[in-house]
Amino acid sequence: MSKPRVKLSGADYGLLLRLEWDSPLPQLLVELEEYLQQSPKFFAGAQVLLEIGSRPVLQQEQEQLAVVLSRYGVTLQGVVPMLDGLERRPPPAAHAAFTPAPPDPQTLLHLEQRTVRSGEKVAAEGHVIIVGDVNPGAEVIAGSNIFVWGALRGSAYAGVPDHEEAIIAALHFAPIQLRIAGHIARPPEARPTASGTPELARIDQNAIVVEAWERGRGGFYKRG
């Protein structure tokens, strides 16, 4: 038999699972299973880090490996990059080292084209755009802005957790409750229905204000 394609080795920061990524995954899975079978008791309860490097590893492949590992009581803790030569000392935090820098929420966009109904929740880190209605009992949550190209009749939480510049805009503005960053507002009890024109909510002097959308004021919610 040739060089083993699967190997578990100790590193400073834990148990490292090393695979010969040039081999096809099914083969790797079989060999991993055989490897673990040799001393199942030894591995039970262990946590391993998967070393990746020679090629990108798909989420799906990771999940399949995790399934095999879990059969022997082994948890797949995360992934680490392949380190060259004998230098096996990882950067201080193995996980953090390989996590890509968090993307700027301002550049992320989540789009839904449907009616968001009671009991449903749409949540995303960046902006959320709903093309359709948000019905009473539905929740839309965004790290940045919320735009509803339709009727907003449910609850909208923008700027979660503390992005005070976030806005909430809708063509038909009749929310049950609004939150922007840490501020909460509900429409006045007396207000029967939406005004009929597009409106938007933003924070002004520590409170949420709702005002009609006016043409030519596109940049107005940018502070300065």
Add this chain to the structure above:
Amino acid sequence: MAGRVITVTSGKGGVGKTTFSANVSAALAGLGKRAVAVDTDVGLRNLDIVMGLENRIVYDLVDVVEGRCRLQKALIRDKRIATLHMLPAAQTRDKSAVSPDAMGKICAELRSQFDFTIIDSPAGIESGFQNAIAGADEVVIVTTPHVSAIRDADRVIGLLEAAEKQQISLVINRLQVEMVRRGDMLDIPDILDILAIELLGIIPEDESIVVSSNRGELAALQEDSLAGQAYKNIARRLLGEDVPLMPVEEEKGLFKWLARLFKGE
């Protein structure tokens, strides 16, 4: 042949699912179609009472699921119309006695025997609801013109969409024409605006329904019942006929307007 399996559901209880299931099944049977009404409210069965068939039950849905009898044996033929049948729920068990898989199989079997299988679902969105929709080709949502009923209907529509049910239509039950006219009740455009699904029919409030349900008489089989007429219209619409909304009320104005709305004018 392959019939249609239509589940009747609402989320909220007490909006008239069972009365609707019984009457629409009867109306379809009255139009010469082979129809079966199935009660999936295991532990709280009512459909048999509304249909007046309570004293004929020997075997039930759970007996079929658990293999104590064949489906054929549990089906009860109606005492009035030969093409109308009912499959009762078990009263002494609970929802866990049935599974979506088992319901799917029963629906498949019924589909091969009946033109219409009408499945009456329990209130709620838990396992009983999941069982009831498992084998459905189409779903009818029953609501009343009340904010809470509409909110629950909306929730259920969301769940149905998530379960990839394509054919979802709406029935507005117990509409009080006079109250709508006075502006004291949610009106139909508001309801349709929120729920945004196809309107299958509107059933006016009709006190005689209470009486007929209690007696196990079906309004849809009576000549002079206002609600019964609405059920018959819905049955005809299910058969693809273009039936305007309650022509009997047209002179009152509201229904003329409703009829226009329904035709999409």
